[in-house]
Amino acid sequence: MIRIIFLLAFLLPTSLNASILDFCVADLKGAENPSGYPCKSPASLTVDDFVFSNLIAGNTSNFFKGALTPAFVDEFPGVNGLGFSVARLDIEEGGVIPMHSHSGASELIIIEQGHVTAGFISSDNSVFVKTLTKGDIMIFPQGLLHFQINAGRGRATAILTFSSPNPGSQILDLALFGNNLDSALVAKTTFLDPAQVKKLKGFFGGSG
Numbered sequence: 145m146i147r148i149i150f151l152l153a154f155l156l157p158t159s160l161n162a163s164i165l166d167f168c169v170a171d172l173k174g175a176e177n178p179s180g181y182p183c184k185s186p187a188s189l190t191v192d193d194f195v196f197s198n199l200i201a202g203n204t205s206n207f208f209k210g211a212l213t214p215a216f217v218d219e220f221p222g223v224n225g226l227g228f229s230v231a232r233l234d235i236e237e238g239g240v241i242p243m244h245s246h247s248g249a250s251e252l253i254i255i256e257q258g259h260v261t262a263g264f265i266s267s268d269n270s271v272f273v274k275t276l277t278k279g280d281i282m283i284f285p286q287g288l289l290h291f292q293i294n295a296g297r298g299r300a301t302a303i304l305t306f307s308s309p310n311p312g313s314q315i316l317d318l319a320l321f322g323n324n325l326d327s328a329l330v331a332k333t334t335f336l337d338p339a340q341v342k343k344l345k346g347f348f349g350g351s352g
């Protein structure tokens with residue numbers, strides 16, 4: 145009897161509390177802050193707020209021969225506040241997802257097709273690299289530089305999950321060569337040859 149009263153004392157407050165927040169589908173018209181977007185009105189929600197139907201191959205006709213199809217909070221408002229998101233990655237033969245990092249999330253890759261050489265570099269500069277194939281999963285801890293390349297024949301496809309609805313991304317080549325940071329400063333701070341800096345600025349759309 146005492147045990148039942150004890151249980152009820154725990155259960156009743158939550159089951160009677162109508163304001164408990166089961167979910168917070170993003171209202172993308174609201175302002176995003178570090179904890180996400182404000183919630184859409186629960187009365188306006190349908191099952192389609194919790195379904196994403198476009199995890200299809202993106203356009204890989206680009207310099208990297210790769211495409212990321214995100215289902216992050218901006219594309220899939222249902223993941224707002226839930227601490228995760230998903231993307232699809234396609235890399236054509238010879239393609240590369242260059243060195244980059246996600247300041248807001250750890251990443252997990254699940255290989256669906258093809259061969260992908262993937263790796264990350266820890267903050268003490270230890271290197272962790274492996275060629276992965278269908279059924280393999282690898283993790284890239286939050287904030288660390290990492291990359292993926294297609295190491296086989298034909299297209300490679302993978303599913304990525306992130307420990308944030310909005311992982312953010314910084315691509316090293318674009319940070320160094322895709323903006324107007326003075327080429328002399330880039331050369332000085334990277335120890336690269338100035339001619340190589342100019343060449344890479346040409347590839348990545350930088351100036352200066």
Ligand SMILES: *[C@@H]1O[C@H](CO)[C@@H](O)[C@H](O)[C@H]1NC(C)=O
Nearest residue numbers: 201202203204205206207211
């Ligand atoms: C893919 O991107 C290329 C280069 O931007 C473009 O020419 C092509 O039309 C795009 N293909 C599709 C199917 O959108």
